[in-house]
Amino acid sequence: MHDQLPAAIPPKPAPGLFWNPYLQIFLTVLLTAAAQILLKAGADFSARNDSVWSWIGLAELGSVWTWLGIMALVASFGGWLYALRFLPLGLAFALSNGVHIFVPLGSWFFLHEQISFLRGSGILVIIAGILLLAQSVVKVEEKI
Amino acid sequence: MSLTAWALVVVSQFALVAGQIYFKRAMTRREQDGKWIGLLAIGIATMTVWFLLWLGVMHQVELSKLMPLEGISPLLIVLGAAIFLGERLNWRGWAGIGLTCAGVMLVSAS
Numbered sequence: 001m002h003d004q005l006p007a008a009i010p011p012k013p014a015p016g017l018f019w020n021p022y023l024q025i026f027l028t029v030l031l032t033a034a035a036q037i038l039l040k041a042g043a044d045f046s047a048r049n050d051s052v053w054s055w056i057g058l059a060e061l062g063s064v065w066t067w068l069g070i071m072a073l074v075a076s077f078g079g080w081l082y083a084l085r086f087l088p089l090g091l092a093f094a095l096s097n098g099v100h101i102f103v104p105l106g107s108w109f110f111l112h113e114q115i116s117f118l119r120g121s122g123i124l125v126i127i128a129g130i131l132l133l134a135q136s137v138v139k140v141e142e143k144i
Numbered sequence: 145m146s147l148t149a150w151a152l153v154v155v156s157q158f159a160l161v162a163g164q165i166y167f168k169r170a171m172t173r174r175e176q177d178g179k180w181i182g183l184l185a186i187g188i189a190t191m192t193v194w195f196l197l198w199l200g201v202m203h204q205v206e207l208s209k210l211m212p213l214e215g216i217s218p219l220l221i222v223l224g225a226a227i228f229l230g231e232r233l234n235w236r237g238w239a240g241i242g243l244t245c246a247g248v249m250l251v252s253a254s
Contacts, residue, residue: 011175081171081184088231089168090222090241097218097244100251122250129243136236 013086021086024079025095031076033102035069037110042066094133101126149205153213156197160217161224163190168229215249 013019042065060066083092101123107113115123166187174180201210222241225231233241 081167084168084171085174088225089164089229090218090225090231090233091237093164093221094218094241094244097248100248104251116254118254119251122247122252122254124247125243125250126247129240129245129247131240132236132243133240136234136240 011085021083021092022095024083025087025092026098028076028079028083029096029098029102031072031079032096032099033106035072035076036099036103037106038065038069038072040107040111042069091133091137095130097126098130146204149201152197152201152204153210156194156201157213157217157220159190159194159197161220163187163194164221165224165228166190168225212249212253214252215245215247218248219245 013021017023039060042060042063045060045063045065080092080096104113104115104119104123108115164187166183170180170183170187173183218241222231222233226233
C-alpha cells in the first residue's frame with residue numbers, strides 16, 4: 001500500500017521557535033500535566049457537592065477547572081499531532097514521558113502534595129533518560 | 145492480579161501502541177496525498193479503546209500494582225515503531241528509553 005504513494009520526504013517545520021516540533025512536545029507535556037491537575041481540582045470541587053449529579057460523575061462538569069482541563073487536553077492533542085509530522089514516533093513518545101516529571105512537581109506546588117524519596121529519584125532517572133534521548137537526536141541530526 | 149486483569153492490560157497496551165502508530169501514519173500520509181482523516185479516526189477510536197480498557201483495569205486492580213506497568217509503554221512504542229514504521233535508534237536512544245522506562249516505574253510505584 002505504501003509503495004504506491006510518493007516517498008515520505010521529511011517535511012520542514014515552519015520557521016519560528018513556536019513551530020519547533022520539540023517545543024511543541026514540551027508544550028504538549030506542560031498542557032497534559034496542567035490538564036491532570038485541573039481535572040483533579042475539578043474532582044475536588046465536585047467532592048464537596050452532594051447532588052445526584054455527583055454520583056454519576058457529571059458534577060465535575062459544573063466546575064470551571066474541569067472545562068479548563070478538557071481544553072488543555074484538546075490543545076495538547078493538537079501539539080502532539082503537529083510534532084508527529086516531524087519526529088519519529090518512538091522518540092516523540094519517550095520525550096512525552098516528561099509529563100511524569102511535571103505532574104508530581106505541579107501537584108506539589110499547586111495542590112500541596114508530598115514528593116517521596118522514591119518519586120524524587122524516579123523524576124531524576126526520567127530526566128537522565130530524556131537528556132540521553134536528546135543527545136541521541138543531536139548525533140542523528142549531525143549525520144544528516 | 146487475576147488472569148482477566150492481565151489480559152485487559154495486555155490488550156490495552158496493544159491498543160495504545162496501535163493508536164499511536166495510526167497517528168504517526170496519519171501525519172505521514174498527510175504529507176503524501178492528504179488522505180489522512182480516516183487513519184486519524186482509526187487512531188482516535190483505538191486510543192478510546194485503550195482509555196476505556198485502562199479505566200476498566202484500574203477499577204479492578206490496585207493502582208500501585210498497575211502503574212509500574214505503564215513504565216513499559218515507551219519501550220513497546222519504540223518496538224512497535226521499529227516493526228511497523230521502520231524507525232531506528234542508536235545506542236544512546238536505547239539507553240535513554242531504558243532510563244525513561246525505569247524512571248516512570250519508580251515514579252508510578254511511589
